[in-house]
Amino acid sequence: MNIVILDGYTLNPGDQDWAPIQKLGNVTIYDRSAKDEIVERAADAEILLVNKVVLASETLAQLPKVKYIGVMATGFNNIDIEAAQKHGITVTNVKAYGPASVAQQTFALLLAIVNRVETHSQSVSAGDWVTSPDFCYWKTPLTELADKTLGLIGLGDIGSQVAKIALAFGMKVIAYRKHPVPTEGVDMVSLGDIFRQSDVVSLHCPLTEETRHIINRESLSSMKPTAIILNTGRGPLIHEADLADALKNGTIAAAGLDVLSLEPPKADNPLLSAPNCVITPHVAWATFEARRRLLHMVADNLESFQNGNPCNVVS
Template sequence: MQIVILDGYTLNPGDQDWEPVYKLGNVTIFDRSKTEEIVARAADAEIVLVNKVVLSAETLAQLPQLKYIGVMATGYNNIDVEAAHKHGVTVTNVKAYGPASVAQQTFALLLSLVNRAETHSQSVFAGEWTSSPDFCYWKTPLTELAGKTMGLIGLGDIGSQVANIALAFGMNVIAYRKHPVPVDGIEMVPLDDIFTRSDVISLHCPLTDETREIINRESLSRMKSNAIILNTGRGPLVNEADLAEALHNGVIAGAGLDVLSTEPPKADNPLLSAPNCVITPHVAWATFEARKRLLQMVADNLEAFLRGEAKNVVTPM
């Protein structure tokens, strides 16, 4: 079985073991693949594993040997699933490999905004504490989370983990989901309540026509002036120009983002110059532990397919 991994570096830059995949066939690994390189590299492959490489209908039509695409991620919008289905190619993805890691990053972003530990550490190393006339000082307002309201848009595996951490911080937790179910300690509310009542809003919903740019000028205008937006979900959940404008104008207090609408971002992305905005380069999923689970689950999906028992199959919408 010829297996080609077209963009292995992000999942495994050298700190993981590809052995779970190696034992399933003859494996060729490319760290990265440009669009024009895909067909030549995958021409003889029956199995292709990708993270973010785009497999379009045009590309798939040139890969007659292909039987299986294993997406090494949860999102699969980089695959033309309808074209794959037409060509008899099975497509799978991986879910729930990193809820704890994403929830942890969500609070890393929040704590960065309310405690500014890095800002104060840099100040100390710059000599400002040594020269201070006082035994302590703070360069930004500091905010206690206990008693504040965390509003969650989405309450799946990740949102539930975020809720548990928020409760441990002594926060009140409210949540909106399309099909609400009772959850101990969490008040299920209409979407408008999330915008008007929350001190912190965290996005954990799928990207759909309904949720695209759910954070926009109109929803931002309904938020508290001390509100903070967190997005570790999908970049297009946020209208970035509207959010940047709100930050510049003090409509809300801050934003912490691990995802953007275009990745890597263009130099003119308005959020790159917005005040009180913390951005990390889509790393919430990328802890060593989460990537190790992901790699094993990729192998498990492929092994199940080879047994004739395909699982985690994605189908055309």
């Protein structure tokens, strides 16, 4: 089988081994593919593997040999699923390859806000400690997490992992989920209670029309002025202009974000200049270990399809 990987670089910039996939067919790998390169590169492919490359209806119509699209990620909104079904193309995705890594990044963002390690490290490197009249100093307020309330919106694989870490820090954990599931150490509450009670609100829900802009002017106004928003889920869960205004006006204290509504962002995204806003470039999933699991799970999906038992089908 001819297998074409259209954007392999983010999954494997050179530190992973493509062997689990290469053993399944004749593999051609492109680091990146522009929109006008897709049809030519995929013309002879029976199998397409993509991360964020958009495969729209008009593109799929020009690729009659394609029988399978393996999304090398969890989200698959870059694939026109209706068109794939029309052309008899099986589409699969990969779930639960990185809950530990995403939960780790969630707390990395939170700790960056409450401990300001980077700020103080840079201050020491600049010579501030050498010239300090005291044995210690701090440039910003420092906050202890114990006894603070973490509110989770979403309690799936990642949210549950975040809850475990929060409990280890001595935090109280509350959660909102559309279909509540009893979870040890976690109190299930209403969405309104999440906003009113939480010292930290962390987003781990899927992006749907119901959850789009779940963080907005109204929800932000109901939060504590000392509250922190974390988002390692999907960028459009947040109305970015509303959050930027809330940070500027002191409606809430801070935000830690690993995702934005458009990636890469445009230079005029208001959150890029908002105060007390820590942003990382969608790296929560990208630990070496998580990417290794992802690559092997992509291969497992493809092998299952080749054996006539496709799994993790989304089409």
